[in-house]
Amino acid sequence: MIFTALIFGFLGSLHCVGMCGPIAFMLPVDRKNQVKQVFQISSYHLGRLTTYSFIGLVFGILGKGFELFDFQQHLSIATGTLMILLVVTPTIFRKIKFTNPLNRFIIQVKSKLGKELKTKGTSTFFSIGFLNGFLPCGLVYMAVLGAITTHNVLLGSLYMFLFGLGTIPLMSAVVYFGNFTSGLFRRRLQQIIPIAVVAIGILFILRGLGLDIPYISPTGAVSNLVEQSQVCH
Template sequence: MLLSALIFGLLGSFHCIGMCGPIAFMLPVDRSNRTKAFFQILSYHFGRIFTYALIGLLFGLLGKGFYLFGFQQQISIIVGVFMIVLILFPKLSNKIPISKKISHIILKVKSSLGKELKKKGNDTFFTLGFLNGFLPCGLVYMALFGAITTSSSLYGSIYMMLFGLGTIPLMTIFVYLGNFTKNGFRKKIQKVIPIMVVFIGVLFIVRGLGLGIPYISPEPVLQNALTTVSGCH
């Protein structure tokens, strides 16, 4: 399932251009020095991926809690259904309540981003990427659902790192060249993203059903353990 994170990132980067593109294009990159510009952009991406890894670690830990209580399969199914429902009924996401505390944190992040964009220090780009990782993004939320199903803080972190790595190629090209994609091509990709999310949602559901399909839908650990015990008599 880790592969789904990379797919999320690769296809989702077209969505990222629309949401985070303005920030990426405004990066105070030293365009007179290509080598320096490359490492500045790389530092920005590392900042984003570091944030994703931290958040993935927390959500993976949450998934581990569900796993320890025997809810791993159910959570995988719930996550898959939730992903599909949000794609089929996108207006439902607007009805999800956001606490005032979270809204206040988001405003602080945006304010800090604005201040950092005016700086050109060695740590500026990493900080910008780190802060950018906390901005609200529907695609990141989808990836976090996947991190929960890993049932491990380590794999949850790796899942989100792979998601971040998938966004790097297109986002890097965008920083260098600006809005290089034609509207028609971008619209076609935007249409593919929901299909991809639904497909991965179905994979999560199939995985949760425990159909005994290797790598795709393995049998529940408890069921395997009971089978092993029965075979010992």
């Protein structure tokens, strides 16, 4: 299940191109020095991956708490159901209202991001990527749901790292070639994204049900819960 993060990242990277593409295209890269350009773009991606890994670590801790209370299977089912609902009713994202402290944080991130885009220091590209990773994004929210279901701090961090890794090819192409995606290509990939999300959501549901399907819906977790319950009684 951990590698569903790569699918999220790769298939959803066209969404990233639409949302964060302008930031990537505005990177103050050295167009005349190819070696330096590769280093700068890599530094930008490293910044994003660092942020995503940190977010995954935080939500991995949250998932670990659910595991301690034996909610891991219910959480997996709930996560899969929510993913499917978010595809069926995407307007849910538009209704999300952030609290004032979080709003202030996002405003500060955008402000610092704007300042970093105007500079050309050595650490600028890492800083831009790091700040970029904190910007609100529906695709990131879905990846976070997957990170929670890992019930593990390191796996949660790895899940978000792989998610970010999947976005690198298209995001790098934006830096090199600008808005290279044609209207037809964009529409076709946009049609694939919901299907992929629903498929991953179904996988999470099957995982939580424990139907004794190898690699997809193992019963090991269910058996452990039953044994723990018998011991308690």
